[in-house]
Amino acid sequence: MGNKAAIPDIVIGRLPIYLRALNRMIQENREYTSSHELGERLGISSAQIRKDLSHFGEFGKQGTGYNVRYLYEQLRQILKVDREWLMAVVGIGDLGRAIAHYRGFQARGFRVAALFDADPAKVGERIGELTVLPMSQLVEEITRQNIRIAMIAVPASEAQSVADKLVEAGVQALLNYAPITITVPPGVRVQYIDPAAHLQHMTYYLTP
Amino acid sequence: MGNKAAIPDIVIGRLPIYLRALNRMIQENREYTSSHELGERLGISSAQIRKDLSHFGEFGKQGTGYNVRYLYEQLRQILKVDREWLMAVVGIGDLGRAIAHYRGFQARGFRVAALFDADPAKVGERIGELTVLPMSQLVEEITRQNIRIAMIAVPASEAQSVADKLVEAGVQALLNYAPITITVPPGVRVQYIDPAAHLQHMTYYLTP
DNA sequence: GGAGAAATGTGAATAGTATAACAAGCCTAG
DNA sequence: CTAGGCTTGTTATACTATTCACATTTCTCC
Known part of the structure; x- marks a missing residue:
């Protein structure tokens, strides 16, 4: 967890895609989402999304899913695009x-x-x-x-x-x-x- | 060989890159090249290039390598860009x-x-x-x-x-x-x- | 308050990709 | 013609990535 050198580049490459989708959900005023819903929209399996995110921490809640705004901000930090x-x-x-x-x-x-x-x-x-x-x-x-x-x-x-x-x-x-x-x-x-x-x-x- | 359904999409995705490099070599009037030289230019291992090409046939000659123009035309056919x-x-x-x-x-x-x-x-x-x-x-x-x-x-x-x-x-x-x-x-x-x-x-x- | 539904995070299993290594073939030079 | 050096195509091996499956947690609804 958090060991940067260990995170596959292909995982990093998917984070901007997740960010894109989350941004869209924010515009749609969606408060929560799930790995299943995200995967559906992106044509990616829910397991892959959960596993990708798990490299960086635990961002979701069982039974509820992910807070869209929170996950969005976390990914922005991870990708260092919470700045200009x-x-x-x-x-x-x-x-x-x-x-x-x-x-x-x-x-x-x-x-x-x-x-x-x-x-x-x-x-x-x-x-x-x-x-x-x-x-x-x-x-x-x-x-x-x-x-x-x-x-x-x-x-x-x-x-x-x-x-x-x-x-x-x-x-x-x-x-x-x-x-x-x-x-x-x-x-x-x-x-x-x-x-x-x-x-x-x-x-x-x-x-x- | 040539069994289309069996060829990984990731291999198809690399063919345009090879084509790009071969096109460049044609402009440079290079007649022959090798998987090693191609790999060098593209930052890809020579083994991978040979393996990729082997999905479609045998385009090279041992000891000599690949005829640039010939391989170029073969890849254009495979990708169906030998037309407009x-x-x-x-x-x-x-x-x-x-x-x-x-x-x-x-x-x-x-x-x-x-x-x-x-x-x-x-x-x-x-x-x-x-x-x-x-x-x-x-x-x-x-x-x-x-x-x-x-x-x-x-x-x-x-x-x-x-x-x-x-x-x-x-x-x-x-x-x-x-x-x-x-x-x-x-x-x-x-x-x-x-x-x-x-x-x-x-x-x-x-x-x- | 408890049952049921929903969803996560993760270890194990599977699937897919890339690298290593080598036999076989081709060319050059003498 | 032959020795030596290259380079291919391919098989075997190692590595990487994805999916499965489930224990665990949370929420909702009656």
């Missing part, structure tokens, strides 16, 4: 712009705090509260704001060198939208978003 | 627009062929070659073009009803960008893209 993380976005194309405009980060613990692009034509452009900065200011600005998370939205050919620069600046978590696997030093985490890969995963199952 | 799939996008906000503009789908087997939005102010807008259509035309247009894949880029509150409508129209694969788990009938596949969930997965490991 600043993020940088590198690459201000259509995708980078969509990310910069996205209103959904705030409620989930994140805020876009810096924008970078290599194209001089984009540097200086204002997006919301922010101004697009040149790559030459990346290390300085990320250090200044103590930004530890970055999103990479540049072409695949640029992704590795951008990642290197971000790591040099002290970024410890990368969300990579470029369709390429990047290499980072130990201690830096990477997650990938590749829509085409998801689509290809599904076409396998489609009948021709 | 038409896709619909529902929800033409910043994200939907970015998806509609994205140039990367074409090379990986997909083309955006229809755009829909519930907002009358957006209906009629032209994006590239396409015109945004009203939701009332969704079923008709998807049927007409025989579209079988859709991307959902609407707010979470609308995602389930949009999914229902898409399924009614005959769509069999959904890529859901809304941060909510949706329910679909058996035979319909769903994949999720939730950047905030990925970020929350990583913040767990960041030191406060």
Whole structure:
């Protein structure tokens, strides 16, 4: 219980899904829920939900289930999103712009705090509260704001060198939208978003 | 070998990653590669790559490795992306627009062929070659073009009803960008893209 | 106040995945 | 032609994850 090193990464990966569902239940003014109901909504077995949660403590009550608000707050603490993380976005194309405009980060613990692009034509452009900065200011600005998370939205050919620069600046978590696997030093985490890969995963199952 | 029902879904999920890497190697004019080299690039053990591929046949040669172009074509066939799939996008906000503009789908087997939005102010807008259509035309247009894949880029509150409508129209694969788990009938596949969930997965490991 | 229904947390059992290790095949170099 | 070095496909092993099943607790209702 609470021994962090022992908790499987796959379990951590499900917590945000639980958080999402709990957030929804709060909006619906549901006060209590059960592992069964949660599982039903998420397509996950109730046993798995109970076991996942049991890694972190005892959050429920027999016969009653889980207090939605309480479990929500506990999971926010566990995932460390009971605070606001600043993020940088590198690459201000259509995708980078969509990310910069996205209103959904705030409620989930994140805020876009810096924008970078290599194209001089984009540097200086204002997006919301922010101004697009040149790559030459990346290390300085990320250090200044103590930004530890970055999103990479540049072409695949640029992704590795951008990642290197971000790591040099002290970024410890990368969300990579470029369709390429990047290499980072130990201690830096990477997650990938590749829509085409998801689509290809599904076409396998489609009948021709 | 080739007994489709027996191949684990997790293996299918890795094939697009292999495809991505092979595509890159083709661009680099590499003629041969090995499971070791591929694994190195992808952070996957060579044994796993060999085992994954062995589900589908024997694509390599001992002592030599894999012919990059050949393996690439084989995987494209297996994933059924050796053709072009038409896709619909529902929800033409910043994200939907970015998806509609994205140039990367074409090379990986997909083309955006229809755009829909519930907002009358957006209906009629032209994006590239396409015109945004009203939701009332969704079923008709998807049927007409025989579209079988859709991307959902609407707010979470609308995602389930949009999914229902898409399924009614005959769509069999959904890529859901809304941060909510949706329910679909058996035979319909769903994949999720939730950047905030990925970020929350990583913040767990960041030191406060 | 007690019976019955509902739900948790968890150890045991099952199922699924990944790694290790090696025989067999292929290529190169001399 | 042969020795030596690589690399595959695969079997055996180890590891990880999920589900089952139940003792225990809580709540509701009469």
